[in-house]
Amino acid sequence: MTMRDEATFGVKAGLAEMLKGGVIMDVVDPEQARIAEDAGAVAVMALERVPSDIRRDGGVARMSDPEMIKGIQAEVSIPVMAKARIGHFVEAQVLEALQVDFIDESEVLTPADEAHHIDKWAFKIPFVCGATNLGEALRRIGEGAALIRSKGEAGTGDVVEAVRHMRSIRGEIRRLTLMDDAEVATHAKDLQAPLSLVRAVARDGKLPVPLFSAGGIATPADAALMMQLGAQTVFVGSGIFKSSDPAARAAAVVEATRNFADPERVAAAMEGLGAAMDSLEARKLEPEQVLSARGW
Amino acid sequence: MVAGPLVGVLALQGAFAAHRRVMEELGARTREVRVVADLEGVDGLVLPGGESTTMSLAVEREGLAEPIRALAARGAPLLGTCAGLIMLDREHLGVMDILARRNAFGRQVRSFEADLEFLDLEGGPVHAVFIRAPWIAEHGPGVELLASVDGHPVAARAGNVTVLSFHPELGTDTRLHERFLADVRAFTG
Numbered sequence: 001m002t003m004r005d006e007a008t009f010g011v012k013a014g015l016a017e018m019l020k021g022g023v024i025m026d027v028v029d030p031e032q033a034r035i036a037e038d039a040g041a042v043a044v045m046a047l048e049r050v051p052s053d054i055r056r057d058g059g060v061a062r063m064s065d066p067e068m069i070k071g072i073q074a075e076v077s078i079p080v081m082a083k084a085r086i087g088h089f090v091e092a093q094v095l096e097a098l099q100v101d102f103i104d105e106s107e108v109l110t111p112a113d114e115a116h117h118i119d120k121w122a123f124k125i126p127f128v129c130g131a132t133n134l135g136e137a138l139r140r141i142g143e144g145a146a147l148i149r150s151k152g153e154a155g156t157g158d159v160v161e162a163v164r165h166m167r168s169i170r171g172e173i174r175r176l177t178l179m180d181d182a183e184v185a186t187h188a189k190d191l192q193a194p195l196s197l198v199r200a201v202a203r204d205g206k207l208p209v210p211l212f213s214a215g216g217i218a219t220p221a222d223a224a225l226m227m228q229l230g231a232q233t234v235f236v237g238s239g240i241f242k243s244s245d246p247a248a249r250a251a252a253v254v255e256a257t258r259n260f261a262d263p264e265r266v267a268a269a270m271e272g273l274g275a276a277m278d279s280l281e282a283r284k285l286e287p288e289q290v291l292s293a294r295g296w
Numbered sequence: 297m298v299a300g301p302l303v304g305v306l307a308l309q310g311a312f313a314a315h316r317r318v319m320e321e322l323g324a325r326t327r328e329v330r331v332v333a334d335l336e337g338v339d340g341l342v343l344p345g346g347e348s349t350t351m352s353l354a355v356e357r358e359g360l361a362e363p364i365r366a367l368a369a370r371g372a373p374l375l376g377t378c379a380g381l382i383m384l385d386r387e388h389l390g391v392m393d394i395l396a397r398r399n400a401f402g403r404q405v406r407s408f409e410a411d412l413e414f415l416d417l418e419g420g421p422v423h424a425v426f427i428r429a430p431w432i433a434e435h436g437p438g439v440e441l442l443a444s445v446d447g448h449p450v451a452a453r454a455g456n457v458t459v460l461s462f463h464p465e466l467g468t469d470t471r472l473h474e475r476f477l478a479d480v481r482a483f484t485g
Contacts, residue, residue, distance in 0.1 A: 015407065
């Protein structure tokens with residue numbers, strides 16, 4: 001027997017590495033998962049309601065029905081991700097028992113703990129967490145996240161918050177690389193992040209795990225914008241299956257993400273797609289409607 | 297001073313940046329290959345890990361299948377890792393006479409690291425990272441098996457084409473990349 005070490009941080013961050021340069025799509029049933037895989041998605045996020053419906057319906061948003069997740073796992077061969085509420089480690093245990101490939105501890109669901117995120121080191125399955133700035137990203141990595149996504153404002157179709165959060169994270173990383181050792185140590189306190197991680201970022205000029213983008217991406221150009229701003233992959237939630245032609249839009253977003261630096265290819269991908277999702281301007285949301293403020 | 301050989305890294309999706317970094321640290325020139333024109337002048341090609349369904353669609357979309365087969369037919373060294381192994385099998389590009397079984401070890405929870413005995417490689421076992429990895433379910437007579445996990449082949453070679461189920465680009469052991477670069481240098485003479 002070959003001795004196998006499972007659930008190492010290497011295999012967790014390694015899966016995130018394999019998802020680079022792709023599109024991860026929110027799906028609510030096996031039919032949508034099939035459309036996503038056939039369009040070239042690198043993974044699907046299985047959830048009961050896409051963020052725009054969660055906004056519309058209100059109430060408590062929880063992890064999905066295991067039966068729905070199993071149906072999607074049976075339908076596709078690409079990785080299947082699923083969301084747990086912030087701090088709800090039992091939902092995460094259930095998702096681990098279902099053998100999903102990645103758990104998203106997500107602000108899109110209603111938080112279950114107002115002070116603690118899940119201790120992600122306790123799990124075999126890798127976690128992705130959202131972040132609006134560098135300190136938040138490094139706190140999540142300190143808790144064991146193997147992948148960070150900039151949060152954006154899910155379910156709006158407005159990319160402005162995704163841009164703000166990506167610029168914030170990348171800009172803070174660039175500033176860190178210019179600091180001397182003493183400044184880095186002081187800055188770690190301001191960031192409220194582990195000094196060892198802050199030092200690693202200052203040294204390497206990047207996060208120790210991949211950085212993806214999410215929240216409000218609705219068009220191929222939005223996806224290419226986030227990639228040019230430094231995202232390594234994009235999550236598209238409501239943007240695909242709330243548009244007028246999901247299969248065509250899914251393929252077009254994949255195409256634009258792969259060719260993000262080539263405007264002619266992005267232009268070609270955008271032709272004849274029909275209407276984008278019904279959108280909300282993120283700045284006009286009431287404070288209690290802002291999902292990206294959840295998490296600490 | 298003549299520039300060294302040029303290694304193409306298929307950059308449609310996946311871990312292409314990690315392969316480029318390792319190759320460049322070893323002194324090779326590299327180029328990301330996204331469209332057919334990018335293959336012009338490359339002396340070898342790496343097909344990285346990622347999602348093979350995504351990569352297959354992109355290869356089809358970009359018309360890259362025939363040019364990659366032609367490159368292999370000329371004898372240029374090819375290295376396929378994980379999804380790259382799948383891409384080179386009978387049911388995809390058909391460059392190597394193997395049949396891959398996708399996600400053969402199971403879902404992500406079964407991903408693992410292991411020390412592998414590797415045929416004809418000096419310096420001891422290779423520390424290998426397997427992520428939702430395939431294995432080689434069938435292989436033709438011209439295929440030499442190089443390593444296995446519990447009886448399942450996870451590395452093989454036929455002529456100048458090498459396939460690995462695992463991810464040498466994620467570790468610190470560069471011997472398999474060095475071996476590939478030696479093949480590329482031998483090919484360019």
